[in-house]
Amino acid sequence: MHESASCLPRTLKDIVSAGLPDELSGQAGSNRDYDFEPLIPAQTDSQAIAAWLGESPDGSATRRAYEKEVQRLYAWALAYAGKPISSLTRGDMDAYELFMSAPPLHWCAPRYVRRDSAEWRPFEGPVSSDSRRHALRVLKAFFAYLVGVHYLVRNPLGAAQARRGGSSSGPLTQLRYIPRGLLTRLLAALEDECARLKASGEAHLEMERMLMVIRVLANTGLRRGELASAVMGDLYADRDAVTGAEHWFLALNKRERSSEVVAFNPTALAAVFRCLSANGVNPYKVDPRTPLVPKLDCYAVIDEPYSATTEQTIYNIVQKALSIGAKALENTNPNDAHVLRRATPYWFRRTFVTLMTEIGQPLPLINRQLRHASINTTAGYVRAENYELYRAAASLAV
Structure with missing residues (x-):
């Protein structure tokens, strides 16, 4: 030149x-x-x-x-x-x-x-x-x-x-997210473990909780601390003025829902409801103080059934799920197993961004879901933007 x-x-x-x-x-x-x-x-x-x-x-x-x-x-x-x-x-x-x-x-x-x-x-x-x-x-x-x-x-x-x-x-060492194909295989491995342990009491409930946490993180981009502190009362439904459909959101600011919410797509919601059902709890009649991610003995404790899950617990759940996935894939897909062993909970936030981008969702909407401080242009548009955000997030189901 x-x-x-x-x-x-x-x-x-x-x-x-x-x-x-x-x-x-x-x-x-x-x-x-x-x-x-x-x-x-x-x-x-x-x-x-x-x-x-x-x-x-x-x-x-x-x-x-x-x-x-x-x-x-x-x-x-x-x-x-x-x-x-x-x-x-x-x-x-x-x-x-x-x-x-x-x-x-x-x-x-x-x-x-x-x-x-x-x-x-x-x-x-x-x-x-x-x-x-x-x-x-x-x-x-x-x-x-x-x-x-x-x-x-x-x-x-x-x-x-x-x-x-x-x-x-x-x-492989540059990867900081889980590609869609590998995420599908990880979820399949966890599903297989859930089926294998179905009659195993607490071991089965632990696997159901693992599967739920992975699905929710991948479908929402939540930080693990946000997921740890969320309770069922933070979930709410709203009706889309454009389509008339009912959409679900998770309020992160409990004092004012409109200030900070994330779209909770059907796959994430179904994962939470499935975990509740596995624990013998009716998702539609659950106490609003119930944690989204329950302790394994949450429903058996009389004095303190609603104690919050810790951020460290979420970390441990994710790491154990990744380890189970890696072990299931190490013989057939050693490269996949290597990626899962390197992964951390934060990778699911990056994974959400990557997969949403791959399916053509615009970056400003993705940034609204992640609530990055550098994106301020949608601050004054709440309800209408939330519906558009929900339709964008609902197109991802992993």
Whole structure:
């Protein structure tokens, strides 16, 4: 790649104010998602960049760091690749990584030069390997956001993580979620154990509880502490004003349901009801103080039948379920068994995100379910957004 006739690299502000020809604006980018209307008000790459940066608080260190990395890439894409960001490929990103390791002198300036100065440049000099890895992580998140809001079709850095800057022990060690196929096999192994132990009293109830916890975590993205403190009274049904269907939610703020809720899809609800039924409790007549995840002797204790499950208990339940799954798969699928032995409860939160993305659910809705602090745009939309959120979560049943 060679630098175009355009002179020095420009800032985002300069690019927006001066404008770009149609072929560089991103309106016709080769990686644009034309099958869906974008979920952000963006028809050009500069507008998409502004939407992404707008997800971080103005003036924050995070926003400044993100702006620096995306500004560098944007300037390089226009001047060297000669294409908009929405047309960049994996090969382009490899070329950009190489460029960062040795930017030309006229692209470099001291750190103290202000961005509104004519002396400003994107780089201070060659970028270290650690800083390049950080830059690519930021840009990977940037592209993932644009895919999630249906601005782009593919993430040009989506397959790069295992190859870049990771352990030499291979892609299995890079995995931090459970792929759908493996999750299906894990659940099947737990189902088999439930059937095998059906007449075994407490051992059977323990397996039913394991199966329920795994299903709920995978179908909701809950943190283990949130699941540990949840009681049946936190579950409530509401009627969807669009479809008329009854949907279920879990209130995480017990004082004000509308402030923080997660969609509780039919698979998660059925898992809870099944566990209750296995313990001889009618799910529709259960005491609201009953924990979602009961202690094994919860219903036999007279003095304190409603004591909360601890976060450590949830951790132990998940680890035991993963161990049972690994043992069941070690002969037929040793790689699967290896992944399960490395997994932790937090992986199910990542698994929820990954599987929801794979089935085409938009990133803003997924982030609403996970309640990440950096996503604030839906704070004022509760009921209507909850129904849309429920329909999105209900499409996942694992």
